Amino acid sequence: MILMVRTFLESFISIVMALIVPITTALGINTQKPQIDPSSFDNVENVILLIGDGMGPLHLEAAKQERNITLALDEIEIEGRSRTRSASSLTTDSAAGGSALACGTRIINSTLGVYWYDVFGLESKPLSITELCQEAGMKTGIITTDDTSGATPAAFSVHTCSRYDTIGIDSQQLKSDLDLIWGGASDYVTKEKAEENGFTFVSTYSEMMAVEAGERSYGQFENSTWHTEQTDAETPTLSQMASKAIDILDDGEEGFFLMIEGAHIDKRSHDNDMAEMAEALEEFDNTVREALEFAEKDGNTLVVVTADHETGGIVLNDDGSYSYTKGSHSSADVPVFVYGSHSFIENGQTVENYEIPIRIAYSLGFDEDDFPKEIFNAWIKNTDL
Ligand SMILES: [Zn+2]
Numbered sequence: 001m002i003l004m005v006r007t008f009l010e011s012f013i014s015i016v017m018a019l020i021v022p023i024t025t026a027l028g029i030n031t032q033k034p035q036i037d038p039s040s041f042d043n044v045e046n047v048i049l050l051i052g053d054g055m056g057p058l059h060l061e062a063a064k065q066e067r068n069i070t071l072a073l074d075e076i077e078i079e080g081r082s083r084t085r086s087a088s089s090l091t092t093d094s095a096a097g098g099s100a101l102a103c104g105t106r107i108i109n110s111t112l113g114v115y116w117y118d119v120f121g122l123e124s125k126p127l128s129i130t131e132l133c134q135e136a137g138m139k140t141g142i143i144t145t146d147d148t149s150g151a152t153p154a155a156f157s158v159h160t161c162s163r164y165d166t167i168g169i170d171s172q173q174l175k176s177d178l179d180l181i182w183g184g185a186s187d188y189v190t191k192e193k194a195e196e197n198g199f200t201f202v203s204t205y206s207e208m209m210a211v212e213a214g215e216r217s218y219g220q221f222e223n224s225t226w227h228t229e230q231t232d233a234e235t236p237t238l239s240q241m242a243s244k245a246i247d248i249l250d251d252g253e254e255g256f257f258l259m260i261e262g263a264h265i266d267k268r269s270h271d272n273d274m275a276e277m278a279e280a281l282e283e284f285d286n287t288v289r290e291a292l293e294f295a296e297k298d299g300n301t302l303v304v305v306t307a308d309h310e311t312g313g314i315v316l317n318d319d320g321s322y323s324y325t326k327g328s329h330s331s332a333d334v335p336v337f338v339y340g341s342h343s344f345i346e347n348g349q350t351v352e353n354y355e356i357p358i359r360i361a362y363s364l365g366f367d368e369d370d371f372p373k374e375i376f377n378a379w380i381k382n383t384d385l
Helices: 002-027 057-067 094-103 129-135 151-155 166-174 191-196 205-209 238-249 264-270 274-298 355-363
Strands: 046-052 078-083 124-126 139-147 180-184 200-202 217-220 256-262 301-306 334-339 350-352 374-376
Touching: 046 094, 046 274, 046 355, 057 274, 057 334, 094 129, 094 151, 094 355, 129 139, 129 256, 129 355, 139 151, 139 238, 139 264, 151 166, 151 256, 180 238, 191 200, 205 238, 238 256, 238 274, 256 274, 264 274, 274 301, 274 334, 301 355, 350 355
Parallel strands: 046 256, 046 301, 078 350, 139 180, 139 256, 180 217, 200 217
Antiparallel strands: 078 334, 124 374, 301 334
């Protein structure tokens, strides 16, 4: 049954592809390597990339007004913008948006880590920043308030032609070299499967806190980690997860790369629920604060905070209030906040979304031969769990 669904999906996507390529060409979507000089970047040892899914600039303003708070994000001195689009549309989905941020190239909506011109990945795949860091011996981790198979965590850990290929995503994540993957429940990953693949399985706050440096862990928590307070004593918040993950990954050896997603800024914006979006954004900002505190102490850590796209088309009204104008994604530019490097972007600069992981790679000392990079004969199509 699963194979039939996959075959159907692949046939469907090939037809869509035939229609999309001329559109992509007409849109003039740039898939060339950007002209950025790798030697112009300050070098760092660790990177924490925080993605507020669906977080446009006005989400920040709306959340401040709604919650009557100030944000750690506003204390970050360097702020630019990212142009979010995919190879198939001026409005990206989370799969292509996440893949641009992970692989340094624009791909087709609903696909994960496969080239837009080679959607089956039969010939090659784009290396992700996660895999680049793993090859260099760095520790890598992914945390999300979404399921671990959600589009954003998947973009940083798998290669598949469909974001709905949950069994393939779970399978690739289990067989990956990730040191840490924590999120919501999974349909296919059980405690036994996680342990068979070398992970310690954790599903409570106490179990999470007991994980030690050097121990690989697979976390499945209740989908309430986006709240600002623990909903029960054994469900961590996103900021608690981040704080512990940084402790585990910072083992003082080759550095680490950690991607953290606040998924509910997007989910609540799809519902046009401003109050819950604001709470999710406040907890995401609490998580940013944890990352900034670590980076300040460490002195060798780059913190980048951005979004994959804007969700809900938030506008400022004449009476000073904020409201949603749609229930889907928009093509608006999103913020890019940078701490720990003065050469990552210029203050006020707008960059293409796919440049962000390239700039991260260069900040870690990699050069243009290392990333972005096409890997041949590396297609993973394993559905065995
Ligand atoms: Zn998204």
